[in-house]
Amino acid sequence: MGPYTCKECSSLQTMEQSHTTVISNSLSNGMSMHKNHFNGKIPPMPWFGMDIGGTLSKLVFFEPKDSITAQTEDETQLLFNVTKYLTKNSAYGKSGHRDAHQQMNNVKICNRIGTLHFIRFPTSEMNNFLELSKKKGMAASVSTVCATGGGAFKFEEMFKNELNLKLCKCDELDSLIRGLLFTVASNNNECYFWSQCTEDEQCSTQEYTFQYNKYPFIVVNIGSGVSVLAVYGPNNYKRISGTSIGGGTFLGLCSLLTGCNTFDEAIELAANGDNVKVDKLVRDIYGGSYSRFGLPGELVASSFGHMNSKEKRAQVSREDLARATLVTITNNIASIARMCALNERIDRVCFVGNFLRVNPISMKLLSHAMDYWSNGSQKAIFLNHEGYFGAIGCLLSFDERFKE
Ligand SMILES: Nc1ncnc2c1ncn2[C@@H]1O[C@H](COP(=O)(O)OP(=O)(O)OP(=O)(O)O)[C@@H](O)[C@H]1O
Numbered sequence: 030m031g032p033y034t035c036k037e038c039s040s041l042q043t044m045e046q047s048h049t050t051v052i053s054n055s056l057s058n059g060m061s062m063h064k065n066h067f068n069g070k071i072p073p074m075p076w077f078g079m080d081i082g083g084t085l086s087k088l089v090f091f092e093p094k095d096s097i098t099a100q101t102e103d104e105t106q107l108l109f110n111v112t113k114y115l116t117k118n119s120a121y122g123k124s125g126h127r128d129a130h131q132q133m134n135n136v137k138i139c140n141r142i143g144t145l146h147f148i149r150f151p152t153s154e155m156n157n158f159l160e161l162s163k164k165k166g167m168a169a170s171v172s173t174v175c176a177t178g179g180g181a182f183k184f185e186e187m188f189k190n191e192l193n194l195k196l197c198k199c200d201e202l203d204s205l206i207r208g209l210l211f212t213v214a215s216n217n218n219e220c221y222f223w224s225q226c227t228e229d230e231q232c233s234t235q236e237y238t239f240q241y242n243k244y245p246f247i248v249v250n251i252g253s254g255v256s257v258l259a260v261y262g263p264n265n266y267k268r269i270s271g272t273s274i275g276g277g278t279f280l281g282l283c284s285l286l287t288g289c290n291t292f293d294e295a296i297e298l299a300a301n302g303d304n305v306k307v308d309k310l311v312r313d314i315y316g317g318s319y320s321r322f323g324l325p326g327e328l329v330a331s332s333f334g335h336m337n338s339k340e341k342r343a344q345v346s347r348e349d350l351a352r353a354t355l356v357t358i359t360n361n362i363a364s365i366a367r368m369c370a371l372n373e374r375i376d377r378v379c380f381v382g383n384f385l386r387v388n389p390i391s392m393k394l395l396s397h398a399m400d401y402w403s404n405g406s407q408k409a410i411f412l413n414h415e416g417y418f419g420a421i422g423c424l425l426s427f428d429e430r431f432k433e
């Protein structure tokens with residue numbers, strides 16, 4: 030992960046030519062931060078980081094809360110208008126949402142103290158987002174947007190043509206790791222795990238003190254598709270595996286099988302269904318467990334294995350099908366994560382990505398699978414800002430640009 034991942038941003042490149050002062054590091058994870066004084070100024074606000082994914086676009090907005098005033102009256106007014114629009118609403122247009130519960134206070138970026146606001150909208154609504162940005166004056170007020178995810182490449186021309194905005198492109202996995210390390214370093218209560226996941230009633234979340242400055246660890250990013258990374262240091266990671274069977278697959282298959290229209294609806298259906306009516310279990314084949322190889326009777330032997338029977342098909346509900354789809358996708362991800370962790374000899378596995386949004390069923394399944402098959406040696410860790418690390422890391426790379 031190089032310091033200059035946003036190489037294409039010409040305005041920032043110009044800024045770099047002015048003199049740079051090293052400031053103290055607000056991250057204690059080894060990523061040193063520097064402040065560039067281009068004529069004594071840092072880039073004009075508002076500051077955004079954007080992660081344009083295959084399904085969802087994530088926008089992180091930095092609202093300054095310190096007493097440092099803007100350089101010009103125009104800047105103050107523009108910032109005021111944008112801040113008011115973004116922070117006084119929690120819905121934007123038809124499909125934009127602000128996740129107020131994830132708001133991060135007292136964050137230090139570019140030596141400014143402020144609040145991070147988290148907004149998401151479907152990437153398929155990009156046209157409407159650009160229209161709204163124009164209408165609300167956001168585009169006019171912003172000089173630079175750091176963007177990551179595949180969409181930073183796919184929509185680059187569109188941003189230029191529609192908003193006259195040049196995207197400062199950052200790599201999505203660099204941004205993910207940078208954002209994750211920063212967030213964990215900034216929030217003591219960012220990480221948690223699920224304990225006692227075999228007993229559904231007793232299964233609950235517990236805060237996890239993640240020693241983020243201790244390496245290595247695995248990151249499994251479950252977005253539309255899945256990327257598995259092994260992180261060996263703040264600037265040292267590799268993408269060790271991936272699968273196309275991810276969050277997009279769950280939503281796609283679930284929509285086909287149940288006719289549901291949204292992710293939240295799919296999860297709600299799954300919460301009220303039973304996969305045992307759809308899946309063939311070990312006990313359906315053995316009459317009990319296959320003890321010789323440690324396969325309990327309740328284990329799914331064959332996902333959707335009952336669905337070849339017309340009789341069984343007549344007995345399943347939409348809820349059962351949604352549950353079976355969720356269990357199938359999640360178990361497959363758990364298997365890949367386990368094998369990766371084993372191969373790399375790493376025991377801490379962080380699961381992130383918006384597939385885990387409002388999705389305790391998958392988190393419990395992942396936790397149980399990691400724990401059970403590793404005899405307790407591998408640990409599944411979850412983070413509160415699940416799907417926003419790419420966008421956070423992207424905003425930070427704005428800051429990182431000011432390295433000497
Ligand atoms: N409101 C939502 N709308 C659509 N999908 C959602 C929503 N909330 C959660 N999801 C789930 O999150 C997944 C997208 O996650 P995420 O935003 O992390 O990935 P992405 O950046 O869009 O994808 P990729 O990284 O593969 O390009 C969806 O495939 C779906 O399973």
Ligand SMILES: CC(C)(CO)[C@@H](O)C(=O)NCCC(=O)O
Nearest residue numbers: 179253254255256270271272273
């Ligand atoms: C293509 C990306 C990296 C886009 O975020 C993601 O969707 C992904 O990792 N998909 C899985 C691709 C694979 O390894 O099979």
